[in-house]
Amino acid sequence: MTALWTSAAIAEATAGKASTEFSVNGVAFDSREIGPGDLFVALKGEHSDGHLHVEQAFASGAAGAIVSEPVEGSHILVPDTVEALDMLAKASRVRTDAKIIGVTGSVGKTGTKEALYAALDRCSFGKAHRSVKSYNNHVGVPLSLSRMPEDTKFGIFEMGMNHANELSALTRLVRPDAAIITAIAPAHIGNFRNGEQGIVDAKAEIFEGLMPGGTAIIPHESPYFQRLKKTAERYAAHVISFGFEDGADVRAVDVVAAPRGGSLVTARLGDRSLCFTIAEAGRHWVSNSLAILAAVRAVGGDLASAGLSLAEMSGIDGRGRRHDISLKSGGKALIIDESYNANPASMKATLQHFTVEPCTGRKILILGAMGELGDQSAQFHTALADDILLCGAAAIILVGDDMAHTAAKLEQSLDQGVKMSHCENAAAALTEAAKLIGDGDVLLIKGSNYLGLSSAVSALVNGEY
Template identity: 85%
Template sequence: MTALWTSAAIATATSGKASAAFTADGVAFDSREIGPGDLFIALKGEHSDGHLHVEQAFASGATGAIVSQAVDGPHILVSDTTQALDALARASRSRTDAKIIGVTGSVGKTGTKEALYAALDRCSFGKAHRSVKSYNNHVGVPLSLSRMPADTKYGIFEMGMNHANELSALTRLVRPHAAIITAIAPAHIGNFPNGEAGIADAKAEIFEGLMPGGTAIIPHDSPHCPQLRKKAERHAGDVISFGFEAGADVRAIDVVAAPGGGSLVTAKLGDQSLCFTIAEAGLHWVSNSLAILAAVRAVGGDLASAGLALAEMSGIDGRGRRHFIALKSGGKATIIDESYNANPASMKATLQHFASEACAGQKIVILGAMGELGEQSAHYHAALADDILLSGVNAVILVGEDMAHTAAKLEQGLDQGVKMSHATNASEALTEVAKLLSDGDILLVKGSNYLGLSSAVSALVSGEY
């Protein structure tokens, strides 16, 4: 089996000097993630220095390291390890003939990336590669690129941003053949004085890195579609829109509920029609699936494989995974884990679907505050109350200081039988929900990642509450 990297190739890519010959089959910059045969990159940050963990990395099985100061053990000496990571990413991208897809958007990035990977890995017989977890920032993207084997057939990379000009740099590293914007929503809106229009401009930066003749894939039903199209046309050889409304190039023409959850979809792709099942529930997943089909076709993948992948997709931790737990009090309950992140659009979509969930017991939600909304935070948190009221919940636990605005509005409209509490943190929310859960209940947990609501999910799943 060919090594992912040799010391000679790393030295050439980074303009570094090798202390000894070695090979590496993986790459990491977190010493806690190092496994046997990995390359460790000792990054320096404002509050950390990877050089302090080189010894730990070697003890965990690293075969070599990229460092900016000499260390014991095989290493590549460079002047700047962050620049070396970018250089390694560029070298990885340059040595492959893979078809590359870039994915961004205010919501749906990770799920879309995972579904694309499942579809393209299936039709390439294991030769697809993608960014893991949510490694989508200025260090996560180059790390994901540097992990890509040279013989990869398809590469799928998630790219995120919370300021203008971030995606511009990332997409020029990735150089996608197809680039998707899933949706535009007021995520990180506090960092954009021009509101959603500014977010749309920043997301459209993904098209700047497109390969010549590449394909831009944009949400047709978005009010920002004309703005996105204008930017896309400057860089793309082809612009494909997806959505539910007439005029979309890839359009859902029929959607019905699938037995056991999910959706049965009939889509029109130009002069083609495709019927498929989506295991994940909600219209937002139908929308994502249309972008997925457009991208698979754009890079020459197999649409039948894409349909099978969508039918077999299971929820992702923090983004819709369902847990069926045994309760200490007896009986069973269902947890829908959406704890990874939240913004006004994803909250609305999730609560709308929650309203349609069948439930033998109570419907309970733990909702955490939404971050980076700036001066509009009070407005968006208050508006969330309307979506909660329409969801048909029996109990709601709000978490975080900004949820005071939600609580104030909820108090005006809650039915007398609906319970509401306001917790400061995830631990308090766990205490509250443990008092409420009973046989047949369904619990939705969603909030911004900084609140750590995933810890409450883990405690409930493990029974340690």
Template identity: 85%
Template sequence: MTALWTSTAIEAATSGKASVDFEANGVAFDSREIGSGDLFIALKGENSDGHLHVDQAFSSGAAAAIVSQPVDGPYILVSDTVQALDALAKASRARTGAKIIGVTGSVGKTGTKEALYSALDRCSFGKTHRSVKSYNNHVGVPLSLSRMPADSQYGIFEMGMNHAHELSALTRLVRPDAAIVTAIAPAHIGNFPNGEVGIADAKAEIFEQLAPDGTAIIPHDSPHYSRLRKKAERHAAHVVSFGFDKEADVRAVDVVAAPRGGSLVTAKLGDHSLCFTIAEAGQHWVSNSLAILAAVQAVGGDLASAGLALAEMSGIDGRGRRHVISLKSGGKAAVIDESYNANPASMKATLQHFTNEACTGKKLLILGAMGELGEQSADYHAALADDILVSGASAVILVGDDMA
């Protein structure tokens, strides 16, 4: 197997100095996630210092470490390990011929990224790379890039933000061939004085470093469509819209409920039509699927593989995964896990899905508070009441002062 990184390649990328020659087959900055043969990057943060965990990393099988001070074991010595991680990410992006997709949005990023991975991994026969979990911030994105094998055919990277200008920095690293904005919603709105307009502008930063023949993929049904399109047209060679409106470039022509949940969709992509099943329930997943098809088409992937991937998608931990649990009474209960994060748009979508869920027994809602909503937080929480009241829940447990 070809090594992911050699000491020589890391030296060249980071301008560091290797203590010995070595090869590494993975990259991590959390010593608890180190696997055999991994490269450990000892990052210094406000509340932690990875150098304190170098011994633990080597005990777990690390091949070497990137450090800013000599340690016992193979290492690359650099002046700043955070800058070294970014440099490694840039080197990884520079050496690959893969088609790269960046995914952002207020909701739907992780599910869209996972579906794209499933679709493109099928048609590339295992040569597709993606960011794992929700590694979508200033350290997660460069880590994900540094983990990409040089011979990858496709790379999909989730890119998040909660302040303006954060995506500008991330897109300079990723330099996507196609960039998706899934939706604009009041997530982190407390950090944006001008509300959703500010969020739309911040999300549109993903288009700033598109590849020369790059494609911007934007939600036609968004109230911020015109704003997103104007920014996209400044940076993209191609702008593709998706949605339910007849003017959308990739649009849902027909949507009906699937027999076992989910949806049966007929979509129009220019001169092409595609009929497919989405395993996940909810209109938001139909919208996400259209963005996925647009991205697959933009990077030359196989649309049939995308349709199969959507039909086989299962819920993601914290984002719709279902669990069946045994009750003391001897019966069973289905738990729908949407616990990862929440904003008004994702909460509304979840409640609508819950309302439509067929159930022969009782329904129970357990809802936590939504964060980073600023001065309008009380109004956003109060606005959930109508959806809760029509949900069919026989009992509701609300957690947190904001839910009062």
């Protein structure tokens, strides 16, 4: 197997000095993720210093390390390890002929990235690469780039932000051939003085790093479409819109429910039509699929492979994965895991689909608070009650302080017989859910990641409640 990096290549890329010759097959900055033959990057941060874990990394099989102070074992000595990781990422981008796609958006980033990877890995026979998990920030993106093999054909990188100017730096590392904005929503709105317009401009920074001849892919039905288009046209040779309405370049002309959930879609891509199935449920996934098709076509991928991959997609942990569980009391129930993140747009989309979720028992909700909404938090949490009321839930468990606003609105309007409780944390919510859940029930769990609702999912799936 060809090495991912040799010590000579790492030293050249980072302007560092190699202690000895070595080669590596992977890269990590978390010593707990190190495997045999990996490169450990000893990052220094405000609250941690990777140099304290170099010994552990070598014990786990690291073949070498990037460090800013001498250590025992094979290493590359550099002045600054954070800067060195960026330099290694840039070198990785320069050495490949791969077509690169960057993905951002307030919702749908990770699912879109995973679907693109599945489609492009299929048509390139295993030569696609993507950022894993949600490694989409100032260290996750360069890490993902540095892990990309030289002979990669397609690379897909998720890029996130919660402040202005973050994407500007990330996209200049990734230098995408095509860049997607999935959707604009008031995620992290508390960090922007000018509200959603600030989010729009920060997301549009992804176009600043486009390669010459690159393609910008934007949501046609966004109220900020013209603002996004104007920015995209400054950097992109091609601007492609996707959506459901006339005028969208990639448009869903027909959408019907699939027999096992999901959707059957007929899409028009300029002069072509494509009929395909999406395994994932919800209108938001139809929208994501249109962006995926636009990107696949922009980088020369195979649309038929994309359609097949969308039909085979399964949910991602924390972002729609479905678990059939056996109950201690007997019978079975369905857990829908949306525990990784929540903002007003994703909450609305998820609850709208939950309205039509088949259920032989009762529908139960565990909904956690939405973070980083600033002084608009009360307004958004109060408005959430309207979507909850429409979804047909028989029991509602609210989690987190900000959900007090949602509870207050619900108390005024709940039908008699609908149970509601307001819990402080995930453990208390699990206790409430365990009392309620029965045979045939469907339990949706969604909230911002800081609440740790994934622990409730794990407990229910593993029978630890």
